[in-house]
Amino acid sequence: MQSKMKESDPILEVENLSASTDNLPILKGVSLTVYPGEIHAIMGRNGCGKSTLSKIIAGHPSYNITNGDIKFLGENINFLEPEERSQSGIFLGFQYPIEIPGVSNLEFLRVSTNARRKFLNKEELDTFDFEELVKEKLEIVKMDHAFLSRSVNQGFSGGEKKRNEILQMALLEPKIAILDETDSGLDIDALRIVASGIKKISNAQTGIILITHYQRLLDEIKPNYVHVMSDGQIIKTGESDLALELEEKGYEWTDNFVKDT
């Protein structure tokens, strides 16, 4: 799929992936390769399978892979537990971050960060050291310290939940981040904060997949590639101007495409 010659090895390779839930096929042969430093956007109508793709890469138990492979840093991860995927550097930013009553956000972030650090053979952080680290990262998403003492996502506004996701991404320093409609439900200011946060966290070694309906996030973060999904397949891949064209012509324009591989 990639046109240019790449100097380094890919971070993520999705190869001809098909998957179903309750025997209902959702993905029907998706292929996608992400190299370090690349930003990919996946666009498409509701129900086209883009959220499912992100969940399957993160290891959601409700979906069965019926064909194909997911490789992370060259290793097949089809059968890895979600926690193992996270620890090794795959991050999924949720479209609808889940509320966990009674569990303090600070403790949750600390346990999560330490799980990743342990995998990286880094020293695990106690409460005090972690507070220092998290203070620094809060800056990136312009979140108040008070967020930490609340229960995970409970009573957070839509924007606060999304910023909490980016905070987690900042703490976990993933190799690849899949951000599922991180821009939905955000006002212009929040969108800018989130977008600049994503840019600060990503670098030449990380890969990013942005799942979105809208151009406005892509105005802030310019993707290298844009993929259009329909009915469980990637039907068209192009560069960032594809998103603009899509914005202009609407998804109806894509209805006539056939899978272009």
Place this chain on the structure above:
Amino acid sequence: MVNENLVKDVVKEPYKYGFVTDIETEKIEKGLNEDIIKLISQKKEEPKFLLDFRLKAFKRWQKMKEPDWAALGYEKIDYQDIIYYSAPKQKEKISSLDEVDPKLLETFDKLGIPLTEQKKLTNVAVDAVFDSVSIATTFKEELAEHGVIFCSISEAVKNHADLIEKYLGTVVPASDNYFAALNSAVFSDGSFVYIPKGVTCPMDLSSYFRINSGDSGQFERTLIIAEESSSVSYLEGCTAPMFDTNTLHAAVVELIALDDASIKYSTVQNWYAGDEEGIGGIFNFVTKRGKCLGKRSKISWSQVETGSAITWKYPSCLLLGEESVGEFYSVALTNNLQQADTGTKMIHIGPKTKSTIVSKGISAGNSKNSYRGLVKMGTKATGSRNYSQCDSMLIGDQASANTFPYIKSQQPNSEIEHEASTCRISEDQLFYLQSRGIEFEEAVSMMVSGFCRDVFNQLPMEFAAEADKLLALKLEGSVG
């Protein structure tokens, strides 16, 4: 699905306390009649007032009917098929711990309750009860220096008969309910605590109840009296071996707090719960009640109920004294085929009395977990307040949770607040935590302890940690 497979792989931790101590015991014949009661009283060399108390209770009991209003289902108990007195054979009079059968000391050692001078817990005084009798009480002399009496109730009957006669049955009268009447007739042992005026008990007091015999019931009786301006924190733990028959446990606990006194009573109940098919386990029918007799007195119950096949238990407060305070903090966890019907009664009698109820029920497997509570404001309870919060958590799709709050107010100038919620651990919550690198088991226990936090915060430190671990253990393999 990935999670289900994981759950099936998890090795189920067996019930750690399920062993039986092989020891020669003295048992009386099965069955219940006046002669049996006289025999128990005679064995314990009791004064006449106590025998009369027992016989009167027995007469009442015979006229009473086993209650059937609880949301519990079980086969009828045959009260003539139970042994009402069972004691390990020991020397007649034991003057020191050295004379206690090493097998008994070893048993409590295994349960994590060392009793011997060298090994005993340093910050808690323990009364260890084995079947029908108290084996030993630690730190007696040290406590006596402060005027605190901490001993088995049998000993108190002998040495402090005046206090027993004055207070026994004044909080939970024999006629109160079927199981209280039964207990009043046949109770064998239990703990007695007396905190004199102005004394803050220098250490936590604790009773550990161990059922060892499969065919005898345990009927312990605990009485705690806190005189004016005194305070005490009391802990209670319970375990039993695994038998495939059901064992009856019907205890009565009475607390009395005078002016400005405070009693904190914490329980971690881990009786054998039966196996996955619901075979065996303890039938736990308990009446616990505290009387805030004095002004500004306070009684606080906190309980972590994880064991027993059936739990029927409503630790309650009678708030008589002006400005007295009653509290009830409860975590009740049921798994497999366990059934629990538990809650509290807060009876506001005096003016400006205050009560707080926080109940957390967790139901997993095919279990049934009900909260049942009564808040009553009497005609004189002007300016009184109650706050109740009852939350249920469902794990899996076969468990059930019920909440039965009863509210009766005869005093317009009082406030009653009730909040209730039900939630379940969803696959999405688990996935969210897992997708942040948190292991499956840890994710479950994080959510459960988060759910129980308000109650755990009320437990004494060492109990809170134990409770946390216990819940995680009990839930292993229950989520899918």
